Amino acid sequence: MQRKQEVWVVAIFAVVVVVAAIGAAFLSGNAGSTSNFKATTVPAVTSADHIRGNASSTVSLIEYGDFECPACGAYQPLIQQLLQQYGDRVEFAFRNFPLYQIHPDAMISAQAAEAAGLQGKYWEMHDLLYQKQNEWTAASPDTVVSKYFDGYAQSLGLNVARFDADIQSAAVKQKVQDDLGTGNAAQVDHTPTFFINLTQIPNPTSYAAFTQAIDAALASSTAVK
Amino acid sequence: MPPSPKPSTLPSPRRPLLNKLLLAIAGFSFVGFADSAYLTADHYLALPLPCSILHGCDIVLRSAYSMIGPIPVAMTGVAFYLVVLFFVLYLYTADTLEKRLVYALAGLGTIGFAMSAIFESIQIYLIHALCQYCALSALSSALIFISALWLSRAARKGA
Known part of the structure; x- marks a missing residue:
């Protein structure tokens, strides 16, 4: 018994x-994502990057992201919240890291954001692509521009013909490849991957964890940009 | 020794094979429970697993097929493995092993294995991505299924 x-x-x-x-x-x-974590570093933010927040800050947060990645989409509300809280103290940059191996529309969506950037609406398209991620990700790369991205461009007031041409331009493709290259050099193997002051951090699993990492960087006297 | 009052039960102490099989099923269901519990916790408590070049877990776990109505598939796994675990422990600690309960366990194992096979097929043919956590659960349910069939066969033979 x-x-x-x-x-x-x-x-x-x-x-x-x-x-x-x-x-x-x-x-x-x-x-979650800490098991394979390696604290690698990436090149400093330059004028070639897309930046928002305080561009003269001593603290930078860089995201390597893929517009078709559901996890990146899920992080966007947190990023927006961080922008509101730290926008005056932190520099935010986004670099393309399209996981084309598993996301068919990853590359073309990165090119669409870059093409919008050529007309001064990078962040607007960036935010829109994430907001409407569930809408366009089912479309094939051959039709996603005409079915969805052209409409987004129009809603942002872009010149759609120029937008379509820019998406396929060598300069836009090269920009995406350049971002991809810096990510690969830093052994980025998942998205989103975040870097604070150029050093990779484990993906925060809550907003509080995110703010903790940024607060620590802000408090650090050795912070480098 | 008087004969057993019920012909459909096996006397205790039972033969070692039955007990070993029951413990094996308990072990497999415990692994499946831990795996499913992790996925359920991830669903409710954490941000999505990052999209990775190396695997398609994010695709599978955020797909439309990851939910049955309002319930995450992972949670049905938690319920299944817990039921199997405590069912097996009941059989292991019971004074006599009723054959109908052994057959019920085999039926439960068959349902679990069939569901896992369906989920794996959905991943391969509809989602086109595989999640290693789901694969571990499928392996657990397959081992439970095989062990439960073996157990019912052994019980039928009065092993």
């Missing part, structure tokens, strides 16, 4: 331990 009780106690204890461990790991923000 005692052995039976021991079996039940051990089993229930094991289940409780698993639930507690998983819950604690997630709630403390340590679960």
Whole structure:
């Protein structure tokens, strides 16, 4: 009888331990993407980058992102929130890292954002692509521009004919490749990947974890841009 | 020793093979439970897994097929593995092993394996991406299925 009780106690204890461990790991923000984490660095922000926030700040947050990546889309509300809270103190930059191996529209959407940038509406298109991610990601790369991106360009007041031409231009393709190259050099293998002051951070699993990392960078006297 | 009052039960202490199989199923269901619990926690508590070149977990776990109505598929896994785990522990600690319960366990294992096969097929043929966490769950359910069939066969033979 005692052995039976021991079996039940051990089993229930094991289940409780698993639930507690998983819950604690997630709630403390340590679960998920940290297992393969390597604190690599990326080149400094230049005028070739797309920047918002305080461009003269000593603290920079760089995101390597893919417009078709659901996780990048899920992070966008946090980024917007960070912009509101730290926009006057932190420089935010976005670099293209299209995971074309798994996302068919990743490359063309990066080119669309860059093409909008040539008409001064990079961030507007950037935000719109993420907002409407669920709408356009099912389309094929051959039709996604005419079906969706042209409409977005029009809604932003862009010259659509020029936008279409720029999407396929060598300069735009080269810009995306340049971003991809710096990401590859830094061994970026997932999106979004974030860098604070050019050093990679584990993907924060909550807004509080994000602000903690930025606050630490702001407080650091050795912060480099 | 008097004969067992019920012909459909096996006397205790049972033969070692049955107990070993029951413990094996308990182990497999525990692994499946931990795996499913992790995925369920990720669904409710964390931001999405990052999109990675190396695997398609984000695609699978954020796809339309990851939910059954309002319930994440991962949560049905948690329920399934917990039911199997405690069912097996009940059989392991029971004084006699009723064959109908052993067959019920085999039925449960078959349902779980069939569901896993369906989910894996959806990943391969509809989503075109594979998630290693789901694969681990599928492996657990396959091992539960095989062990439960073996158990019911052994019980039928009175092993």
